[in-house]
Amino acid sequence: MDKRDLAFGKMNFILLAVGMLVVIIGFILMGGDGSTDTAYNPDIFSVRRTKVAPVVCLIGFLSMVYAVVHKSKEKEGAE
Secondary structure, eight states: OOGGGOSSOHHHHHHHHHHHHHHHHHHHHHOOOOOOSSOOOGGGGOHIIIIIHHHHHHHHHHHHHHHHHOOOHHHHHHO
């Protein structure tokens, strides 16, 4: 299989990997202990879990969309 047959260039794959890493970091930020029936944990409503982590995930997903639509320079030169 020739390099010209690939849908994405090297930069697209790098951007996808970085976006996936950012999404994984966002999900890690959302994690933590939850409340149980016997004990209430107010940390489930912390700023890190409710605001920061979803924004980090959103940035990661948007960067992955950008990586898909990004036209790599090596593909432009081949056409």
